[in-house]
Amino acid sequence: MFGKQMRELTPAKIILGGFFLMILAGAVLLCLPVSSKSGEATPFIDAFFTSASATCVTGLVVYDTCSHWSFFGQAVILLLIQTGGMGVVTLAIAIAILSGKKIGLKQRYVMQESISAPQVGGILRMTNFIVKGTLLFEALGALFLAFQFVPQMGLAKGIWFSIFHSISSFCNAGFDLMGETSGPCSSLTSFTGNALINLPVIFLIIVGGLGFFVWDDVKEHRFQHGFYHLQTKLVLFTTLLLILGPFVFLFLFEFSRDCWGFLSLRERFLAALFQAVTPRTAGYNTVDLTLLSEPSQFLTILLMIIGGSPGSTAGGIKTTTFAIALLCIRSAFRNQDGIQCFQRRIPYDILRNATAIVAMYLSLLFTASFLIAWLENVNLMKAVFESASAIATVGLSLGITGSLSTASKIILILLMYFGRVGGLTMLYALTRRGKFPALLPQERVTVG
Secondary structure (H helix, E strand, O other): OHHHHHHOOOHHHHHHHHHHHHHHHHHHHHHOHHHEOOOOOOOHHHHHHHHHHHHOOOOOOOOOHHHHEOHHHHHHHHHHHHHHHHOHHHHHHHHHHHOOOOOOHHHHHHHHHHOOOOOOOOHHHHHHHHHHHHHHHHHHHHHHHHHHHHHHHOHHHHHHHHHHHHHHHHOOOOOOOOHHHHOOOOOOHHHOOOHHHHHHHHHHHHHHHHOHHHHHHHHHHOOOHHHOOHHHHHHHHHHHHHHHHHHHHHHHHHOOOHHHOOOOHHHHHHHHHHHHHOOOOOOOOOOOHHHOOHHHHHHHHHHHHHOOOOOOOOOOOOHHHHHHHHHHHHHHHOOOOOEEEOOEEEOHHHHHHHHHHHHHHHHHHHHHHHHHHHHHOOOHHHHHHHHHHHHOOOOOOOOOHHHOOHHHHHHHHHHHHHHHHOHHHHHHHHOOOOOOOOOOOOOOOOOO
16 A cells, blocks of 8 residues: 555655655754764754755754764765755665666656756766766865865865865855854855855856756757757856846945945955855855845845756756746737747746746745744844745845744745745645646736
């Protein structure tokens, strides 16, 4: 009976169950006394929150990662980040391939759903490509970060810091170990003008957030842009705009304010570039976010909501969803029947899915922000910032996470879980697909 129920599980339900079980297993391990530096057991709700944040590659924390967790606890968190970044299903199938097990059609469908693949064909080759590419970029990132961390902290600690921050950056997780060096929950604020830290982390965040299929497309066609798939073109173009636009605004307007007068020109340039990249959706920061003006905080919220790209380690509604929403608006203004981009026509069902995703994210964001602001009696901007950071799996914070009540922590956990598995995956898992019995009569409705 149990075996039959397992076989009848849809790919969406398997993905949801896989992430939940991973979060639960991580919470149990983090509860153990060996996971904390004090040798005392961590409260389950805090361990569960940390496990959810790591598995969902978010980065919101109730305890400073370096100060509270032992080496064992940090290793558990890093394993959860790596598993969550690559995807529970991806890692499971990769292990099955290495062990010589046969991968059936059901497993291939689950893998397709897990990484948002356009088709089942070639899914095992893509799994192999994802695993090798991930390990390669993380190794390169650790190598470059070691030039800073090894001289600063010694060989063993420097290598551990390099590996931890490289994986956390590539997986867009935002967990850091700088608590004992720069102060609790300080992120990378002690490296504001340090190019040896800023540039590798920025590179890892961008590459991890582009998506596995963009890598594959670029690898196959190199610099022959005309042969790129439409998704690759949309991702690259939208990502470029979402980096350059915020960078120019932050550099010219935000970091020219008097309160940032202690930063040199080099530090302002790197801070603006880093802060333009990190909301999508890494969670690191090199400046104190509470000093940002409200327009800059609002811009950060928008960038967090947009997030990275499909099939990547990043969260958010995704760059393609954002691009399609803008293309839909352009089409409405031009009174065009369909949506066109780069000499291609986008199907109606893609627009329908994009609209559903945006509506779900905004509905959950506003509801959670209202509840947290009411429960905690905090400023609405802080509640929205924290909620956007959770649902987009970013990890940036204005400093209220550690003081939240259990109810608010549960709200953020649910947001992180939803943000990692994806809105459509959640809908497919919780609802049954229904069809109209017949093509019903059409009638127009006035809008606007």
